[in-house]
Amino acid sequence: MAALTYFTGTMDCGKSTLALQMDHNHKVRGRQGRIFTSHDRAGEAKLSSRLGLTADAIEVRPDFDFWQYAVDELTHGGRIDYAVCDEAQFYASEQIEQLARLVDELQIDVFCFGILTDFRARMFPGSARLVELADRLEVLQVEALCWCGQRATHNARTVHGEMVTEGEQLVVGDLENEDDPAGTTAYEVLCRRHHRRRLTAARARATLSPEVLPFGGNA
Ligand SMILES: Nc1ncnc2c1ncn2[C@@H]1O[C@H](COP(=O)(O)OP(=O)(O)O)[C@@H](O)[C@H]1O
Numbered sequence: 775m776a777a778l779t780y781f782t783g784t785m786d787c788g789k790s791t792l793a794l795q796m797d798h799n800h801k802v803r804g805r806q807g808r809i810f811t812s813h814d815r816a817g818e819a820k821l822s823s824r825l826g827l828t829a830d831a832i833e834v835r836p837d838f839d840f841w842q843y844a845v846d847e848l849t850h851g852g853r854i855d856y857a858v859c860d861e862a863q864f865y866a867s868e869q870i871e872q873l874a875r876l877v878d879e880l881q882i883d884v885f886c887f888g889i890l891t892d893f894r895a896r897m898f899p900g901s902a903r904l905v906e907l908a909d910r911l912e913v914l915q916v917e918a919l920c921w922c923g924q925r926a927t928h929n930a931r932t933v934h935g936e937m938v939t940e941g942e943q944l945v946v947g948d949l950e951n952e953d954d955p956a957g958t959t960a961y962e963v964l965c966r967r968h969h970r971r972r973l974t975a976a977r978a979r980a981t982l983s984p985e986v987l988p989f990g991g992n993a
């Protein structure tokens with residue numbers, strides 16, 4: 775029986791990598807699928823993983839209708855066994871409802887991937903609807919870590935290393951990498967305690983003595 779599954783976790787826990795692996799595994803068994811994404815860092819109509827793999831995808835814009843797309847494809851002789859949907863947090867609630875309809879009425883397996891919550895620890899509308907409608911929720915096994923060594927559960931937005939709590943919900947961006955500093959706005963994954971206290975790695979380094987920092991203060 776077809777199912778709607780939401781694979782979720784923080785930023786940088788391997789969701790896009792898993793999305794590409796799922797597509798590959800189904801494809802090599804002869805199944806035909808489509809890859810969808812929205813606002814990927816690599817650009818429009820791309821699904822990219824930090825491990826270096828990228829695939830072409832269909833960009834999900836606000837007016838995109840999954841149901842209409844699938845019906846058009848099928849009536850023109852196409853075949854769709856499954857859909858891989860990355861950055862699903864950015865999809866509208868109605869688009870998630872259309873995906874559920876593809877599962878129930880067309881027996882298409884739908885694999886969604888995305889973060890649950892934004893930089894203020896509030897659910898994205900697309901994620902909330904997926905939590906409400908999915909047959910299965912899967913939290914990724916790979917643990918992204920907070921600078922303190924605990925499992926990261928929250929996504930923080932930073933400006934020059936300082937966590938911010940005001941701003942647009944959607945701002946495409948990446949984790950700050952010390953070898954390749956992102957612009958002024960970046961993201962950092964934190965445990966809940968440090969997200970609550972707005973204690974980012976940069977702030978911890980600036981305010982805590984090196985002896986109390988894990989990883990010798992290099993986190
Ligand atoms: N240089 C690297 N070597 C090994 N693994 C890496 C490297 N860079 C990134 N990764 C892995 O890739 C994961 C991020 O993958 P990605 O699919 O882009 O994440 P997400 O889509 O969840 O943001 C990291 O958690 C890490 O496990």
Ligand SMILES: Cc1cn([C@H]2C[C@H](O)[C@@H](COP(=O)(O)O)O2)c(=O)[nH]c1=O
Binds near residue numbers: 785813892931943946
């Ligand atoms: C927390 C948060 C994230 N985003 C953006 C930043 C990235 O472009 C994506 C997440 O991608 P990933 O593959 O999971 O790393 O979402 C945002 O727009 N708003 C936020 O609050």
